[in-house]
Amino acid sequence: MCFIDGVEADALTWRHHPVEGKDPMTPRAIPLEPEDFDTNVVQELIRTKYPDVTVESVSVFDSALSTDGDQRVSTARRITVDVDYGGEASHDLPRRLTIKVARPGLGDIPLYDNEVSVYEHLADELPVMVPRCVGAVRDKSTSSFGLALEDLRVRDAEFPNVLTPVDAGGVEHIVGQLAILHARYWQTSRFDGDLSWVQPHTSGPIHDLFTHEGGVPMLVNWEVQTQQFKRELVESVGETASTLLQKVNAAQLHQAALPTTLLHGDCHIGNTYVLPDGRRGLLDWQLSARGFCMHDVSYLIITALSVKDRRTYEDELIEYYRQQLTHAGVTDAPSVEQLRYEHRLAAAWCFYIGWLTTPLENYGWEINVANQIRLATAYRDLDSKTALDDVLAKGSR
Template identity: 30%
Template sequence: MEVTAVHATPVGSGQMAGSFRLDLTYADAVTGGMPSTVIAKLATGPAEQREFGAGAFRNEVQFYADLAPTVRVPTPRCHASTISPSGAEFVLLLDDLAPAVQGDQITGCTPEQASAVAVAAAGLHAPRWDDDSLLDTEIGFALPTDDDRVLMESVLEPMADIFRARFDLTASESATVDWLVANAGTWLVAPQRHFTLIHGDLRIDNVMFGPDGAVTVIDWQTIVPGQPLRDIAFLLSTSLTVADRRANEDAILADYHRALVGHGISGYTMQECREDYVSALLQAPLIIVFGCAAAQPTERGDRMFRVMLDRATAAIGDLVPDALG
């Protein structure tokens, strides 16, 4: 089917890549079911930023090509993809999910929306639960090693210093960054009772909400094998207001756990789920500090990182005794 014209309109609020709605005009009036619009996602920004993001771009292309068919989380259909040998240039053509709308990280979501995303995440986690084949894929997945710990510790403190210099942090927020730097290396390589494929950046900016409440998870650049509650801890600690998280956290965790059981996971208790959730809270400041360093600075991005850190700090203070002094 020949496309004779394309009109591109920017959409979304991506921090590492750009997305555009492409309105397509076909040579033939009868399109045979071909879409009239698609979303094109591609590398943007200066060359050094695209080179920095090459691994993330490879992850997302690989996810749609090989991993999405193996899980049950709702994702957009991918019509086509390509990536350069360096990984610094890529294009994905994805379903246009309109009239679904992107979540707003700064405003936050409702408890009902957070629960729907957590239940959807169970459809990502359960099919690859403790699946050793994840560690043998061509994407190069592996559980973190001591070399990974050393590398992360070598770059984390300079990134944290940049983060502190960029924002006027409160005493408790500064203590959260200190806690991150002091504990991230040990946390990264600590033995876990379970691992699976995780999104790695599961927050509502990376979710499309349909008019009927249905959710579709997008932005698969940060996939890794890891402790599954890292996704849930990051979601709840950064996407709900502090009051909503405190009032609904246990109920949402129970919804997630029931969804895991519904997908066939057995022998994993609600108490273990809760313990794993608390131990995974370091995911929030880790992604906030690294994400801020990786992304192009924008006014909205700076507001978003501050709001996320404020919410995460409250969650850590509530649930991790003595973490913030």
């Protein structure tokens, strides 16, 4: 069984609606295909958070899987539906929902547990903007999950990616939001209590997925072997897929001994959105984790800014981050010098996990290449190789 806030999924009525010749109490997987999202399915999903809501009709607006970069789809499928509600219980619920479900053929991955947990347990208290969640369910017995989120396009949100010009001011806004997020959970004792499900970077199912030879390393090896631009960018910084993995692990072990906080975990510019008033929020929390702050800050700065602008503004942005961290109440904030050093180490994960893992069909050629160029160039500019070699050498003593 899966549990949501300690309640068995059985009690959440995640069941078949009556079909002739079938037991109406037979459990079913959360659907993967748009045509299967009928009134009953959507109502059951919403009732995981709003048990009194009635859904009268549902129509599919659009859906996205792999679209050569047009709709930014990777490990989950997105199905957008228009919903008509009945009764007063649903008067303030969004009428257009984007429902995230498992990606067909990907299998049962721990990223799904992670994101459902974030929206189920933390979304209402996070001090940063996130899409409103109106339903969340995870059923490991069927390798499925569902997240019903407001469709931000209704609010005229824009979704930048590495091809979108983003100036230092826009990045500064998100850096400030990260500082507020990190400050809220800085060294919190809740990691030993109600947030014990938040995994560190050095152990747990997601760590195993990223380090086991049959998991992400196998995918990275395949990408580096078969995509010439990835292979030559790795070679250009004096690394191999294998040595980069070693350095990611060394950096994360080192940073695990530093102050930890709640991380977004996958904070590239493509996982952000901007509203017409200029406010920016964070999407896609599948890699949320307990770790060191520069994991988020470094990935954002490197992917959001052009090479020229990163070289110009990254030191200022790191200084600004620390300033906002202290303003938010962190009394033991690392020095600017330490943050800059950890920025050099964090570049390994950004380069290796960030985009070497990503097949071209997920985001398209140009987004993939542009991210890889920015990440490899930052790794070289920051002389991350030397810094990480030193960490490895110290760890072997």
